[in-house]
Amino acid sequence: MSPPPVSHGLQALASGPFGPLYRQAKRELQRVVESGRYGPGATLPNESVIAAALGVSIGTVRKAVDELVHEHVLVRRQGKGTYVALHNDDRFLFQFFHVEPRDEFTEAQERPVREYPQVQCMGFVRGRADEAEAAALRIKPGDPVARIANRLSLAGRPVVHDRLAVAAQTFRGLNEKRFLERPSTIYGLYQSDHGITVLRARERARAAAASPETARILGVPVGLPVLEVHRIALTFGDKPVEYRISTINTAMHDYVSILSKQR
Amino acid sequence: MSPPPVSHGLQALASGPFGPLYRQAKRELQRVVESGRYGPGATLPNESVIAAALGVSIGTVRKAVDELVHEHVLVRRQGKGTYVALHNDDRFLFQFFHVEPRDEFTEAQERPVREYPQVQCMGFVRGRADEAEAAALRIKPGDPVARIANRLSLAGRPVVHDRLAVAAQTFRGLNEKRFLERPSTIYGLYQSDHGITVLRARERARAAAASPETARILGVPVGLPVLEVHRIALTFGDKPVEYRISTINTAMHDYVSILSKQR
DNA sequence: TTCGATTTGTTCGTATGTATT
DNA sequence: TAATACATACGAACAAATCGA
DSSP: OOOOOOOSOOOOOOOSSSSOHHHHHHHHHHHHHHTTSSOTTOBOOOHHHHHHHHTSOHHHHHHHHHHHHHTTSEEEETTTEEEEOOTTSHHHHTTSOOEEEOOTTGGGOSSOOOOOOEEEEEEEEEEEOOHHHHHHHTSOTTOEEEEEEEEEEETTEEEEEEEEEEETTTTTTOOHHHHHTOSSOHHHHHHHHHOOOOOEEEEEEEEEEOOHHHHHHHTOOTTOEEEEEEEEEEEGGGEEEEEEEEEEOTTSEEEEEEESOOO | OOOOOOOSOOOOOOOSSSSOHHHHHHHHHHHHHHTTSSOTTOBOOOHHHHHHHHTSOHHHHHHHHHHHHHTTSEEEETTTEEEEOOTTSHHHHTTSOOEEEOOTTGGGOSSOOOOOOEEEEEEEEEEEOOHHHHHHHTSOTTOEEEEEEEEEEETTEEEEEEEEEEETTTTTTOOHHHHHTOSSOHHHHHHHHHOOOOOEEEEEEEEEEOOHHHHHHHTOOTTOEEEEEEEEEEEGGGEEEEEEEEEEOTTSEEEEEEESOOO
8 A cells, every 4th residue: 555645745743853843843834834835714634634744643733733823823713624824804904903093081991992994095106125125125225116005094084194115026916906906905915815924013103293295195284293103014934025104193093002911 | 637738729620611621720820829829929839739729630730821821920930830920020121111212224123122211200199080090090080099200211311201190099008219219110019019910001102292391301392293102001800000101202212012923 | 403524622641851959 | 869840742532613414
């Protein structure tokens, strides 16, 4: 009898001093996911199959999968299976959108009032990376980039002016039409059309005076204090994939964050 | 033979439909920690003892402890034991302090440049809670509070103007002398002197124009765009224990946050 | 509707490795 | 070196969710 073909793409773990088995298993799982062998939403082999393929016990596989679930790379559903996480469902809609309306009593509230913004594209152009974009995206100055400007509205009022830049090489085939016709969020588009999963982001916020352009787009006076958030979105291996500057009119809204802990 | 005295304070888990055993175990551990039976830094009984006391297997205890470790309630050290987390060591210094210097290239940097601020007390007064403080701290308007103002400096330059309010009833014995002579951070003082562990915080940031008072304290022009962060610090059970408004001069510094995931 | 097959979730027990004192 | 405590790994059994026959 010949061994069954390896349809799962998993490789048995090598022996040696590479740390705990469950971390090796985690790396191997991450490797096959990053390889695209299992795209977003795909079902992984069940745990026994993975365990057999890697040559470890099922408990070791579970521990590896546990960590990847916490990192939002995988999703488990009891009775169904383990999936590569899709980042276009409700659970992730607000992972990177933190603007909420403010009123007298919102501060003391436990639960945020979540409303997803209406996004209006204000420009889609191609260009060459400037110094800041190159540093943020870890590409060379002058490399081709796509720049997209958006206006985000909550309850019909413009609140955020977004300007983002991505490396054209990473987002081959991205064009204004596809961008405008995306069925879900921008990060959902990155995943479904370009196989790029945004896992986390670094953000730096500061106060600024509204520029003439931002003032026009948000309908506020030039010089009004606004919140400027610089974001670098990261995928596997903390590779930067998007550089975004969001200018927020905080007259009636806040930038909300929760520090530490979770679950 | 009579059973040994319960010196650990743990109670056996009741049977019934109270969810998974490891969550019951987690709640029981959390209960004894909150009760003060084990203060900050105290060593918990070893895992076998806990398992026997709760009437579950050691693996179940480990799973419960795992979650409490992730939530920064407990700390494990291989070969030594399991401890109630101390929130005054380096690891927690920056859990709630997110202001960093900015330069041309900081955005693309992986690692933050962490400098702990020099804190200068600008006022310590007692008073009665106003509406906002009462709502934030979940006390009644008019209840006694302590209000403390601080100026935080980085590299010798004033950067943050902090105003915080706490319920006097929760922080009995807090006075200006003890506050000024605290050996570590403010949250370290809350823990060591008042048994209150700040586990997490909700923050809302917005842009504002510098008030005359803030302008004076930070040495900036009145009306300069500054970042205003409203924080409610929470302890066990998401109970609010401190309400703080931080006004940040973001001319040379940013408010930094990392979204989603890690470990 | 019921049943059975599949898959993950929980719990137990045991053995061994590694760090600390 | 020995004792202690947490860390890792394995395997087994049953529970709970899901889905289709």
